[in-house]
Amino acid sequence: MAGRRRAARHNHVSLAQQIITLALDRGMKAGEHMPEQAIADACGVSRTPIRSAFKILEKNNILIWKEEAGYFLSQGAQDGLSEAKVGVEDLEQGLFTRILADRSARRIADVQSVSALARRYSVSRVEVLNALKVLARDGIVTQLPGSAWAFQPLLDTPRAIAESFAFRLTLEPQAILTSGFTLDPTRASALRAQMRAFQDLPDSRLTAAGFQRLDIDFHVMIAEGSANRFVQGTLLAHHRLRRMAQKEAAAPPFRQRQAMEEHLDILDSLERNQLELAADQMVLHLRRSGIRRPEAAGRGMSPLLRGPQQAGARIKGTAS
Known part of the structure; x- marks a missing residue:
């Protein structure tokens, strides 16, 4: 009974999507009756949330209400029900x-x-x-x-942004080091190509929005690779807050290119399964991004944390 009550609190929109999936799985056609109790039983909820979900479907012209008869499908699998979902x-x-x-x-x-x-x-x-x-x-x-x-507070002040970097500096390297970390090779390959294409753009076509989109996409991919669901969930929520804010100061073109190169270095290490090196590279990357002064970020750091890019072999657009 407790499980049934918890199920009754499910998001009504998600429940509406579940009802559409049920209709598709059963091959239901336009005009078929959608009895409340039968649908509630099939979805494992009470009739109350079903009524709310039905109203959403009615509003979207997926169900039709007939007085004293109930709800009926207005479209089936052959009539665009999948698109309606x-x-x-x-x-x-x-x-x-x-x-x-x-x-x-x-x-x-x-x-x-x-x-x-x-x-x-x-x-x-x-x-x-x-x-x-x-x-x-x-x-x-x-x-x-x-x-x-x-x-919750927005990332729209210098202090909030500094705290964001401090938070990420604590957690993102640990996301890489969690036991069972995995990298989606298809997604990594696509993102690598996008970052390379970004680097090849002239300075006049580098935009803060384009940089932020790729930067957040990269860090989201790292978060999703963590096998620790609490680390993953916390980081993903924070990156959604970053994406919402759009307030982080725009980096100059040379730093945008350098940051992309640091992303690529981290990807190289991850693909070679050198997780400790990738975590150290993430530390350096976040410190540089937070300071916005890459020439000062490595002072006092160990050679390992400076990483191979310190030699200048792969960084584009930076002063020696």
Whole structure:
């Protein structure tokens, strides 16, 4: 019974996606009846969240309500139901993305109520709660007593950014050293090609946004490679906060190229399974990125932490 109650609290949008998957798996066709109790049993939840999910599907023209008859599928597998599922995912994505954008621009305060957000975005309380639950999983908001939610501090001040680098300096090298660390070779290869292409751009075409996207994508890949779920989850939440903030100071072109080269050095070590070296290279990379003065970052460091790039063999665009 406790498990059933926990299941009943599942995100309603996710439950709507689950119902679509169920219909697809069963090969259901347009016009077929969707009985509440049967769907609730199949999904392992009570009828209450099913009703909320049904309303989401009705709003997206996937279900039709008929008085005294219930809900019916308006489209089946042959009528674009798979594509409709993507639309439901976009519904959830769209709202929490709008909330993040407004929070980043400080158009909404640190503490918000569900009702206030529902009025602001002209959506239901259920949709707001779904979006807030996603943000809560990412560590961006925390529920307070009652219906209030508090946003975590943004990375929009020098102190916050410095604390971000200190946090990452503690945890990211350890992510590499966790037992069972794995690197996705396909993703690493694609990211390597993108970083090389970025390095080949003239200075006039290097943008802060392009650099930040590749930088965060690289560090997210490292976080996802950690076999420790707590390390992985904490880092991924922090990188989502970084992606939301878009406030880190733009590095000059030479530092952008140097940072990409450091990424590539770390990838080389990871692909050779030299995890300790990769972790040391990550320390150097983060210290350089935090200081923004690569010529000073290596002072007083051991030769190992300076890494092979100190010899100048692979760094592009840096002064000797």
